[in-house]
Amino acid sequence: MTRKVILDVDTGTDDAIAIMLAAQSRSLDLIACTTVWGNHDVDTTTENTLRTLDLIGRQDIPVFRGLGRPYAPIPFLFEDHVDSEREVIHPHDFPAPSTLRQASQQPAVEWLVETLRATTEQITLVPVAPLTNIAAAITLDPTIIEAIDEVVIMGGAHALGNVTASAEANIWHDPVAADVVLQAGLERVVLVPLDATHKANMSLRHTAALRAIGTPAAGVAADIVEQRIRGYNETQPQDEPDSAPVHDALCIAYLLDPAVVDLAPYHVAVDTVSPLAFGKTFVDVASRTRKKPNAFVALGADADLFNKLLFEALNEGR
Ligand code: BDR
Ligand code: CA
Numbered sequence: 001m002t003r004k005v006i007l008d009v010d011t012g013t014d015d016a017i018a019i020m021l022a023a024q025s026r027s028l029d030l031i032a033c034t035t036v037w038g039n040h041d042v043d044t045t046t047e048n049t050l051r052t053l054d055l056i057g058r059q060d061i062p063v064f065r066g067l068g069r070p071y072a073p074i075p076f077l078f079e080d081h082v083d084s085e086r087e088v089i090h091p092h093d094f095p096a097p098s099t100l101r102q103a104s105q106q107p108a109v110e111w112l113v114e115t116l117r118a119t120t121e122q123i124t125l126v127p128v129a130p131l132t133n134i135a136a137a138i139t140l141d142p143t144i145i146e147a148i149d150e151v152v153i154m155g156g157a158h159a160l161g162n163v164t165a166s167a168e169a170n171i172w173h174d175p176v177a178a179d180v181v182l183q184a185g186l187e188r189v190v191l192v193p194l195d196a197t198h199k200a201n202m203s204l205r206h207t208a209a210l211r212a213i214g215t216p217a218a219g220v221a222a223d224i225v226e227q228r229i230r231g232y233n234e235t236q237p238q239d240e241p242d243s244a245p246v247h248d249a250l251c252i253a254y255l256l257d258p259a260v261v262d263l264a265p266y267h268v269a270v271d272t273v274s275p276l277a278f279g280k281t282f283v284d285v286a287s288r289t290r291k292k293p294n295a296f297v298a299l300g301a302d303a304d305l306f307n308k309l310l311f312e313a314l315n316e317g318r
Contacts, residue, residue: 002029003124003255006112008066009248010038010129010170011048012090013224017310018128018154018248019049020221023058024313025256031123032115034064034108038129038173039090042068045129046103051096056217056317059101066108066133072176076278082163089231095223112137113144122149124255127181128248130170131155135177138184145186152251153181156193156268156281158299162236163279167271168194172279175272182268182294189295191268192251193281196261196298200250200306203243204229209311218314246310250301253309260309262300265293 005028009015022030033053035046046065053061078086104111112133116123125148127134134151137144155170155178163172171178182189207222207229225246232244253260267284269291271277283297 002027004029004031004121005124005126006032006034008034008036008125008127008129008133009049010036010045011052012039012045013228014246014248015128016048016052016224017221017246018252019052020056020217021249021252021310021313023053023056023061024317028255030061032062032064034066034112034133036066036129036133037068042066048094050099050101050103051094054099054101055096055220063103064106064108064111065103067136070130070174070177071132071135076275078163085235088234089228091227096220108133109136109140113141116144116147117141119147122147124149125151126251128154128251130173131177131181132174135180138180145184148186150188150190151186152190152192152254154192154248154251156191158193158195158283160194160198162194166277167279171270171281175270175279179270179272182270190254190263191295192254192261192298196301197245197247197250200301200303201238201240201243201245202307203240206307210314213315215317221314249310250306253306256309257305260302260305261298263296263298266295266297267291267293268295268297
């Protein structure tokens with residue numbers, strides 16, 4: 001039986017690759033994408049999500065527009081340089097052709113609650129964006145967690161940061177929402193932070209292989225990753241020259257083959273107040289708090305396996 005998955009996205013370049021991977025993999029049943037603010041405003045992330053699904057011929061997958069503001073107001077602003085760097089990595093000019101398709105009428109949070117209440121089969125949630133929609137859905141009806149077998153989150157950082165020295169964007173955008181999700185008592189939470197995604201980079205060698213597949217979708221995927229490589233070269237050069245992380249896609253790769261990440265159970269807490277550590281995920285690797293683990297955290301990843309899974313999915317298509 002294929003696994004039912006809901007992908008919550010703020011598309012976004014790496015979200016687009018995650019959507020392609022999830023929608024083209026035969027072992028996953030991507031039942032919907034829900035959208036949220038983050039890399040762009042929610043209208044733009046919704047449009048980009050629809051365009052990505054159109055590109056791969058998966059107009060059958062519905063898209064539900066989610067929330068456009070954080071669950072709890074953010075008391076800080078991006079530093080100017082971080083704000084401008086975002087445009088280089090997630091340009092407003094999204095590379096997939098525009099679409100006439102619209103998002104479904106029902107708001108994402110309402111749809112999530114209704115779907116999770118009604119399902120007879122457990123569903124996997126993959127939020128690769130600020131956790132605003134997921135926190136709102138759980139707040140509306142805490143019993144929905146029983147319908148979720150696993151939540152795989154792209155977010156957080158143990159030894160890195162991409163908004164501040166210690167905070168990652170998805171968590172920084174809505175730390176209270178992240179805290180709500182981490183403390184909800186979910187059956188299984190997998191956190192895929194920057195520490196793992198930066199170990200599964202894609203390089204120009206990988207984009208050349210994607211381009212050689214010869215389909216429009218693989219060509220756009222190569223364009224998107226090359227945009228990210230240019231963006232990272234300019235803003236956060238990586239140890240491997242001409243390479244970049246494609247964060248969100250690693251969460252889908254984990255569903256396809258869990259061996260792609262190294263997981264260990266830890267207690268994770270989120271800073272929601274302090275100016276210096278706002279949005280930081282504190283991963284208690286030395287068990288100093290003596291608190292029960294609330295997440296399996298990926299601190300390592302296998303770049304070769306990640307690239308193999310992505311190539312195979314885009315090569316097979318549907
Ligand atoms: C995360 O933040 C977003 O900008 C990306 O799409 C990814 O989900 C990386 O920090
Ligand atoms: Ca994202």
